[in-house]
Amino acid sequence: MPVNESAAAEAEMMTEAEMTTDGASGAGADAGTGTWEPRIVAFCCNWCSYAGADLAGTSRKQYPANIRIVRVPCSGRINPQYILRAFQRGADGVMVAGCHPGDCHYTTGNYYTRRRFSVVQRFLEYVGLHPDRFSGHWISGSEGEKFVQTAREFTEKVRSLGPNEKMRDVL
């Protein structure tokens, strides 16, 4: 499995332009050739989950390079449209991660996220997205290990499902 020791550095490169255009690269969607690797977009809040990923990187814990982090100021900044866009532009799975309840840097952002996320998660499942392709996690800045574990487990689940075609722009 390809690994990425400095995910934080890579995430820094991820711009909104890359997110909204078909700029995805790295792990490929090369189904059928036997080299397919799942592409996973993780929306991480700056203050906790992104710091958690950073900690994993600096303490040289390895997590799958399939994960492409998009850093957002707070999990409350994650518009459901971002999630749809990620799937449209080729994500095989999408993760949303923020500070634990009560720990949001902006006090209440993640409480709003939690309500929105609960509704969107059930709805995506209802319109036919496989439930294992989308998940939410509370990861604090000191939980580098949890980030690594979550990233691994999620990647493996998505890998076992194969490439996502639902909502995908170019198949």
Added chain:
Amino acid sequence: MSEAIKTAAPVEGEPMPAELKTAEIPTRRGPAPGDPEFLGALRDCCRSLLAEGHVQRIIAYRETPDSLRPEVAFFASPEETGDLVWDLFCNTNICKYLLDYRTFEGRIGVVVKGCDARGVVQLINDMQIPRDKVEIIGICCPGQIDPAKVESAAGEAWVSRVVAGPDSVEIVTEEGTEMRVPLESVLTDRCLSCRKPNPPVADVVFGEDQKGRISDEVFEQIAELERMSSAERDAFWNRHFERCIRCFACRNVCPACSCTKCVFDQQEPDWLAGERNQANQHFFQITRAVHVSGRCTGCEECDRVCPVGIPLRLMNKKLWKDVKDLFDSPLPGTKLGVRSPLVMWDPKDADSFE
């Protein structure tokens, strides 16, 4: 968890302006639809509201040469109210026209059924129009008739008029033949499962409270979809989504879609591209449904106007079911001063994060 949050009561985003919380104005009652006095009384009411300067416009319905299809009309003077009608073919939900009067200086009267009235209340709760700018003329609705169902009951013959009774309707054709069919066989689909036919808020009410019809059909269909596999659900929705011509009628009529700049009209960023591929079709459908969740009044007007018959109610009601289960909030539009459950939170909310 910080101390400040632990002690906070369930928090609403911002407090509701005080004037929305004031008690309702006592309502006056008029005769019920079906009563021979009804139409005269409704016209008198509208006429005097205009004549006495209580309102400067009334949004209601007017006869057309097709007796099954009255049109929405805007009455500006008492003299015009002579051809105002309200019968069982006033299917159009007129609440959304209120937004054309955002900058109008004056009050507007709206003649509304239960479902339309929820739309008016939702527009007020979403702060799109102030409560005191609207005179709500409510009608306890006995159910509306679907012209297409009448026409198919009449077969080849042209329908000239329909006389509705409490349980059955008489269809009179151009040739003068008459036939009688049960009311339920020609009611619109949404009326067949309408639990709230009475305006929840009104200044004048016509008729006594109706019981409505309790059918769980929509929720049974939703449960059936929920039991399917992801792949089956994917196929089901794909079949519907690919037919959407993106006319945006569903958005334009919707009392929960009140954004002055809709995301689907934006150029920068261009959230919704023009090409009708499955990605864009999904983006449109999912985004519209999610945007109205927690504010959708269940009026099913979107479903009624969709020219290609996409079962939008199966999405809207699914979202409503989940919102209700998760956050235990009242049906949007049934109470003044209620904020969307999605702009509120509670530390005890169900947690689907891992």
